[in-house]
Amino acid sequence: MVLLAVTVIAGILFTWCVLSRRLALWSITAPIAMMGAGLALTSGSDPPLVFDLGDLAGFERSVEVVLALLLFVDATEVPAGVIRRERRVVARLLGLALPLTLVAAFLAALVFFPDRPGWVLAALATVVVPLDLAPAAAVVRDRRIPARLREVLNVEGGLSDGIVSPVFLLCVAAAAQSHTPGDDYAEALLDAVGAAGWAVGAGAFVGWGAGRVLRRSWARGWTLPAATRLAVLSVPIAAYTLAGALGGNGFIASFVAGVCVAPALRHLPEGTVTMTDDLVTLLTLGLWFLFGQLVGDEFWDGFHLSVVLYALLAVTLVRLVPVLLALVGTDLSLSDRLFLGWMGPRGVTSVVFGLLAAIELPAAGGGDFISRVMVITVMVSIVLHGLSGEPVGRLYARHRRTAPEPRGAE
Numbered sequence: 137m138v139l140l141a142v143t144v145i146a147g148i149l150f151t152w153c154v155l156s157r158r159l160a161l162w163s164i165t166a167p168i169a170m171m172g173a174g175l176a177l178t179s180g181s182d183p184p185l186v187f188d189l190g191d192l193a194g195f196e197r198s199v200e201v202v203l204a205l206l207l208f209v210d211a212t213e214v215p216a217g218v219i220r221r222e223r224r225v226v227a228r229l230l231g232l233a234l235p236l237t238l239v240a241a242f243l244a245a246l247v248f249f250p251d252r253p254g255w256v257l258a259a260l261a262t263v264v265v266p267l268d269l270a271p272a273a274a275v276v277r278d279r280r281i282p283a284r285l286r287e288v289l290n291v292e293g294g295l296s297d298g299i300v301s302p303v304f305l306l307c308v309a310a311a312a313q314s315h316t317p318g319d320d321y322a323e324a325l326l327d328a329v330g331a332a333g334w335a336v337g338a339g340a341f342v343g344w345g346a347g348r349v350l351r352r353s354w355a356r357g358w359t360l361p362a363a364t365r366l367a368v369l370s371v372p373i374a375a376y377t378l379a380g381a382l383g384g385n386g387f388i389a390s391f392v393a394g395v396c397v398a399p400a401l402r403h404l405p406e407g408t409v410t411m412t413d414d415l416v417t418l419l420t421l422g423l424w425f426l427f428g429q430l431v432g433d434e435f436w437d438g439f440h441l442s443v444v445l446y447a448l449l450a451v452t453l454v455r456l457v458p459v460l461l462a463l464v465g466t467d468l469s470l471s472d473r474l475f476l477g478w479m480g481p482r483g484v485t486s487v488v489f490g491l492l493a494a495i496e497l498p499a500a501g502g503g504d505f506i507s508r509v510m511v512i513t514v515m516v517s518i519v520l521h522g523l524s525g526e527p528v529g530r531l532y533a534r535h536r537r538t539a540p541e542p543r544g545a546e
Contacts, residue, residue, distance in 0.1 A: 141185050145425050148173045149418075166417075167270050167424045167483065168518065174428020187429055196495045201376065202419045203488045204390035207298050208372035209416050211394025212401055212409050214294040218287040228462040229292050229476070230299060236458035237265050238303065241450055248446040249505075255311035256502035262304035263490050263506055264450045264513045266297040268483025270420070275479060275525040280533040285475055297485040298391035302332045304489055305385055308496050334384030339392025342375040346393070347400030354404050364404050365411040371397055372412070420484045427487050430511050440508070447513040451520060455480040471535070475528065481521040482514050 152159060152169045159169065177185045219226055241261035249257060269276050269289060276286050309328040350367055353359045359367070372390040379389030401408055459477035468476070490510030497503035 141187070144177065144185060145170070145173075145422060148425075149421060165270070165274070166421055168522070170421045170424035171428045171431065171518075174425035175432050176428070178429035179432035183432075187426055196492065199423075199488055199491050199495075200387055202416075202423060203485070203492075204376045204387040205372050205412065205416045206420060206484065206488075207301070207387055207391035208375075208394040209409060209413050210294040211298060211391050212368075212398045213413075214291050214398065215287065216398070216402070218291050222284070222288050222291070225288055225463065225466055225468065226291050228466065229288070229459065230295060233455075233458045233462035234265070234296055234299065236462065237455050238262065238300070240454045240458055241265050244446060244449050244454055248442045248449075252502060252505065253311065253314050255307060255314050256497070256506065259304065259307035259311045259493055259497075259502070260506050260509055262300050262307055263486055263493060263510050264447075264482060265455075266300050266482070266485040266489065267293040267480050268297070268485050269293040269481060270483050272479065272481040272521045272525055275521070275528065278525070278529045280529040281475070282472070282532070285472055288476065289479060298388075298395075300485075301385075301388050301391065302328075304493075305332060305388070308493055311493075311502060312497055331383060331385045332388055334382040335379045335386070335388035336384075336392050338379040338382055338384055339375045339389035340396050342371060342378060342389070343393030343396030346371045346374070347397040350397075351400040351403050361405040361408075364408045368397070368401070368408050369412045369415065423484055423487055427511070427514070430487075430507070431515060443509050443512050444516070446509060447516045450513050451480065451482060451517045452478075471531075475532075478524070479521065479528075480517075482517040486510055486514050 148170060149166070152164075152166055156166075159165075177183060178187070238261050241264055242258055245252070245257040245260050246254075267289075275281065276289060278286075306328045346367070350359075350364060354364060371393050375389040375393035376386035379386045456474070456477035459480075460473055463473045463476070466473075487510065490507050493510075494503040494507040497506065
């Protein structure tokens with residue numbers, strides 16, 4: 137059954153690839169295609185395919201590795217030039233809007249789910265907040281939208297999930313502890329902080345060391361372009377495993393390694409991260425197929441109005457209002473601030489966080505609850521942000537046509 141499932145997933149991916157240009161006309165991205173295939177092939181009382189997630193230990197490790205590679209690639213692909221040019225806007229988005237969004241998501245959860253423990257709701261907030269631009273890739277590539285806004289979104293999307301990761305770990309540790317009678321919250325939080333500390337140390341050591349060695353090797357002609365691609369792929373793997381051996385968290389270590397190795401990559405051949413990026417894309421598309429099964433399970437069990445309403449709020453006002461407040465006083469126009477506030481699609485990071493929360497927390501402790509809310513939130517985001525991409529592009533194109541000519545233009 138496993139081999140058949142892999143064959144089917146590979147066939148669906150191949151079909152999308154050969155039709156990708158035509159499917160793009162209908163905004164059918166690879167994640168959406170894989171999710172739809174997963175929903176169609178795993179739903180019903182007697183589905184042709186079904187994934188058994190009974191081996192939680194092995195499944196958790198697999199999900200963590202996917203997230204580790206994803207965070208590494210995101211960190212390495214953040215354009216340093218954009219950060220320097222837009223440091224004020226980026227600092228406000230990550231340093232002010234992101235914390236405010238987490239607080240808003242937590243307060244909204246308190247309103248909609250007052251019977252749930254506070255730490256479970258805090259963990260839920262960290263699950264529904266991280267950005268993933270893959271489901272809305274057409275918007276990021278749309279040249280009708282100003283390049284400045286697209287670049288800022290790329291930077292925010294590349295760094296926000298790595299920043300939220302340690303907060304997620306702390307909240308999940310506290311939520312798990314709250315359902316273990318007699319144990320100490322402080323001890324659980326200290327353990328989580330210690331794991332994050334070891335992760336940062338391991339990631340910095342591996343990333344900085346690997347970057348220094350790779351840069352010198354390439355400058356002296358000791359290596360080949362293909363070998364540098366393999367070397368870069370080994371960096372997040374080494375950071376992940378070293379952090380695990382030291383008692384740290386692997387995906388935080390991989391993100392830190394990406395941040396530390398990124399400066400050296402600018403001095404290496406173009407496309408050095410391509411192999412790692414392609415592997416991440418392939419693995420995350422497998423997760424999107426699995427997400428389709430989760431969607432089917434959720435729809436099969438019926439809707440929960442409070443969950444749907446919270447999901448709608450989480451992908452709209454919970455982000456929009458903090459972003460508008462954080463960007464007050466910048467040189468961005470109101471329409472640009474509204475665009476950045478609206479364009480916050482949720483995707484594979486939320487899926488992975490939700491799956492990890494479901495594994496770490498028992499059913500009574502909120503694992504199933506967080507997973508359910510995550511599924512609906514990502515689904516709502518895919519629909520709203522996917523459908524709004526083309527209208528937003530048209531609005532910007534119309535604004536350009538009607539904008540007055542600059543003074544002195546011929």
